Amino acid sequence: MNSQGFTLPIPKELVNGPLNLTETMLSGQTAEPEWIKEGAEFTEVEVLGGVPVKYGLVQVGDVDDFSLEAKAITVRQITPTDEIIGNLIDHVTRVLGLNDDLALFYREFAEDQVISTTFRNLRGLRLMRGTELFKALICSILSQNNSVRLWNRSARLLMKHYGRNVIFLDGSHESLFPQPETLAKLNPRELRLKTSIGYRAKPVVTVSRMIVSGEFDLNKLAGESYENAKDMLLELPGVGPKVADCFLLYGAGRLEAAPVDVWIHRIVSKQYFGGGKVSRMKTAAFLRERFHEWAGYAQLYLFDYARTEKA
DNA sequence: TCCCAGGATCAAG
DNA sequence: CTTGATCATGGG
Numbered sequence: 001m002n003s004q005g006f007t008l009p010i011p012k013e014l015v016n017g018p019l020n021l022t023e024t025m026l027s028g029q030t031a032e033p034e035w036i037k038e039g040a041e042f043t044e045v046e047v048l049g050g051v052p053v054k055y056g057l058v059q060v061g062d063v064d065d066f067s068l069e070a071k072a073i074t075v076r077q078i079t080p081t082d083e084i085i086g087n088l089i090d091h092v093t094r095v096l097g098l099n100d101d102l103a104l105f106y107r108e109f110a111e112d113q114v115i116s117t118t119f120r121n122l123r124g125l126r127l128m129r130g131t132e133l134f135k136a137l138i139c140s141i142l143s144q145n146n147s148v149r150l151w152n153r154s155a156r157l158l159m160k161h162y163g164r165n166v167i168f169l170d171g172s173h174e175s176l177f178p179q180p181e182t183l184a185k186l187n188p189r190e191l192r193l194k195t196s197i198g199y200r201a202k203p204v205v206t207v208s209r210m211i212v213s214g215e216f217d218l219n220k221l222a223g224e225s226y227e228n229a230k231d232m233l234l235e236l237p238g239v240g241p242k243v244a245d246c247f248l249l250y251g252a253g254r255l256e257a258a259p260v261d262v263w264i265h266r267i268v269s270k271q272y273f274g275g276g277k278v279s280r281m282k283t284a285a286f287l288r289e290r291f292h293e294w295a296g297y298a299q300l301y302l303f304d305y306a307r308t309e310k311a
Numbered sequence: 312t313c314c315c316a317g318g319a320t321c322a323a324g
Numbered sequence: 325c326t327t328g329a330t331c332a333t334g335g336g
Contacts, residue, residue: 028317140317147316150334198332203319240319261317279326280318303317 004169005073008085012067014093017102019066020124021059024096027304028148030128031136031250033155041071044095045166045174046131048087051075052166054174055088057096063124068092073168094253097126105294112290114271115298118305127300129253133218134211135177136251141207141238142200143246150196157195162186183208203238210236221248226256241284249296258287258295267306 035042043056055072130136142151162178192201210216233244245259291298
């Protein structure tokens with residue numbers, strides 16, 4: 001990003017406790033494709049208030065004593081009083097979960113001998129929130145029985161082939177995530193061949209059609225309890241317990257959701273159940289009962305811990 | 312060639 | 325409420 005863009009410090013008072021931006025970005029947690037990494041900067045493209053914005057985040061300093069900066073560029077010139085600035089600060093605060101009281105989380109479960117061992121290395125790891133429900137839902141569906149690497153690539157291909165292309169002030173161009181209407185019109189076979197998303201093509205198209213027709217309203221989920229929202233999501237094809245929780249946690253910011261994948265199932269049954277056989281459903285129930293409103297965070301920390309071979 | 316990846320689905324027990 | 329087979333695709 002060059003002189004056509006602008007730089008924005010994130011006010012210190014918006015950050016509640018430590019932050020490890022790199023760990024947060026690289027923990028493979030979000031229901032969206034991973035951000036583009038260039039050195040210490042992580043870049044994403046979002047539409048804020050109807051305006052496409054490409055912004056990069058940089059953390060300078062250490063986990064507890066740092067400054068956070070956003071460098072951004074849009075499709076038009078920005079004035080110092082432009083509302084896009086406030087929008088971007090609000091956006092970053094929400095996306096990175098900067099309000100989450102991490103110190104409280106660490107304090108509350110300091111006695112838990114399993115999860116407390118992750119607190120030292122993962123200090124400052126925050127739970128990211130998606131900003132587009134549709135994008136989060138489709139990406140969550142893509143993640144089923146897939147590797148992080150592959151579904152990230154599939155999501156990028158989806159954007160490249162079917163998303164609107166935006167040209168920024170510096171001449172760079174990026175593809176947005178496709179609209180439901182676009183995906184709803186597709187032939188599942190064509191979608192499959194162009195994005196290599198395999199058998200997930202059919203549910204992607206079907207879900208898109210259900211959303212376009214109004215048969216399913218993603219915005220209604222916010223007013224529902226966790227249980228009701230999950231039951232509603234389970235009615236969608238291609239959406240099972242894990243994908244539903246994944247969407248609720250990373251897409252909708254429901255922190256009581258705890259997606260149970262192979263990694264979580266593995267580490268929880270090993271560390272909390274002595275290696276005994278525990279179903280995924282019981283694993284999810286266990287996480288919610290033990291960590292309640294921090295279940296999502298517990299899952300995030302355990303996932304990273306399990307995946308990095310320290311378990 | 313077989314096994315696995317941030318699983319879902321359906322049939323059977 | 326549990327288990328087993330099947331579903332595309334690419335990487336190890």
